[in-house]
Amino acid sequence: MSEQSRNHKKIRSRFRFQDSLLGYATIFPATFVLIGFFGYPLFYEVYASFTNSTVGQPGEWIGLANYSHLFSDPSFRAASLNTIIYVTSVQSGKFLLGLAVALLLSQQLRGRNIWRALVLVPYALPGFVAYAVWRLIYNPDVGSLNIFLMKIGIIDSPIAFLSNPEWAMPAVVVATIWKGFPFWTIMFLAALQSIPKELYEAAATDGANGFQKFKHVSLPGIRPVILIVFMISTITTLNSFEAIWLTTGGGPGSATTILPIFAYKSLTAFQIGESAAAALALVPVLFILVFFVMRKLKKD
Amino acid sequence: MKTKSKYSKFSLYLAVVLVLIFVLFPVYYMITVSFRTQSSMFMNPSFLPVDFVLKNYRAAFxxxxxxxxxxxxxxxxxxxxxxxxxxxxxxxxxxxxxxxxxxxxxxxxxxxxxxxxxxxxxxxxxxxxxxxxxxxxxxxxxxxxxxxxxxxxxxxxxxxxxxxxxxxxxxxxxxxxxxxxxxxxxxxxxxxxxxxxxxxxxxxxxxxxxxxxxxxxxxxxxxxxxxxxxxxxxxxxxxxxxxxxxxxxxxxxxxxxxxxxxxxxxxxxxxxxxxx
Structure with a gap:
């Protein structure tokens, strides 16, 4: 055993130089892309956020003026509040629905694999298609939701869900949950499957009922997956541009304008410095989120 | 015991059906509407497959x-x-x-x-x-x-x-x-x-x-x-x-x-x- 490991060491050191050379050569293409189209843009964006740059004009260094202007801008504050409301509701919905459907589809059911495949459909459907369809579903004149609600007598006259200030946010939230919850379901299903059956049997001999088994065996078993999925999915939801742009466009008024929409609108107004600052405003939130999840994962 | 499990089996399948309707309806609806015409949609608002015209596909291609x-x-x-x-x-x-x-x-x-x-x-x-x-x-x-x-x-x-x-x-x-x-x-x-x-x-x-x-x-x-x-x-x-x-x-x-x-x-x- 020790001789073998010594042998390994010898081989290792002999190839260390080649290792480095080949290592740098094989990582080079990816690094090139990342420096040119990830690192540099990020750096550029941070720089631009301290300037009064507009399209075609490099602008001048103005320090924190963009940020102080943003934070005193009521429409930026409204967009931040909308982002919080949108992300919190979407993520709670995805978590609850995703977990419920995963638990349902982990039962002994006939045709279970087909149901599992079909539940993936919203996830597989391109976002630009899905949100166009939801926009139609909510349409006041010909949309299926209004037709259905009027037929069963819940409402007398159609509701313009997407242009009604009270309904627009809930409507967009439901569409986003629909699109995103299957990702949670797939992940939870895999995690549930990887929990050893013996644990459930042991819990049963100890007299645990269904809910207790769920609380003490299933939930701890899928905890790491919950954390990772929560992190990845929250980051994407914080940045759901198309979910909102293709349904309400951020309206009515600014009722559904979240930060990426706000940044896009300032870019179309040619304000590079200001829109860069608006886009970067999310970064501290992302940092806190990643830090929190990583620490929890390490603890486990 | 047996009747209870039969009852819960039924509610499980019912839940599966509800989930599938929620999940699949938008896709069904998209396809249905793609076979309709704009004017017929406004004259006869419905989410059932009431028309089957290929006009939109012809227009696309x-x-x-x-x-x-x-x-x-x-x-x-x-x-x-x-x-x-x-x-x-x-x-x-x-x-x-x-x-x-x-x-x-x-x-x-x-x-x-x-x-x-x-x-x-x-x-x-x-x-x-x-x-x-x-x-x-x-x-x-x-x-x-x-x-x-x-x-x-x-x-x-x-x-x-x-x-x-x-x-x-x-x-x-x-x-x-x-x-x-x-x-x-x-x-x-x-x-x-x-x-x-x-x-x-x-x-x-x-x-x-x-x-x-x-x-x-x-x-x-x-x-x-x-x-x-x-x-x-x-x-x-x-x-x-x-x-x-x-x-x-x-x-x-x-x-x-x-x-x-x-x-x-x-x-x-x-x-x-x-x-x-």
Missing amino acids: TSEQFGISLRNSLLIGIVTTSVGLVFSVLAAYSLTILRYRGRDTFGRVIVVAFLTPGALLFIPLAVISANLKISDTLHGLMIIYLSFVVPLGTYLLLGFFKNLVGELEEAARVDGASRLQALWYILLPLIAPGIASVGILTFTACWNEYLYALVLNPSPQFRTLPVAITFLQTADETPISLIMAYSTIAAIPILILFFVGQRFIVEGLQTGAVKG
């Missing part, structure tokens, strides 16, 4: 803009996925099998890039591609797409490579230039499912990408499908059933890919998220 955009989307998806796969396989190989100074830093940068959303970077990317004179071109969008395809591909493939500990050791012992041959002949066949999974996911990501395409490629001859669909709507009218026909055509390749490769995709997502 005879539209020059549709043909151009379909071709653009396919080209961008295929080229970016192929180049991205080569870069990602090399990077994942490098990060798991080879030892060199700075390797862990590279690995961390990949994860950070994977977690960075496009909505954060579209502003500087618009400026940079304008400066490089590659905005509003196909190759420009391909290059920009590599910025999210490479981190995604590398991150997912890392999971697959890490599963091959024994084989990695073997391949590591091979001498010199034949190292790359070992990658080609030993490792690649073993991670073929990973490559299939990453290939499908990256092609889908390119096909579905909306924000960069909207900001960078607004000209008619360089529009991708999602942008072309957005432009169907004008200030005067929204051709609903035509939009649904375009959407159905755009969704079908992806739905087929997902169902053919479902096993690989699910494995890829799970390997990536759990082991990465």
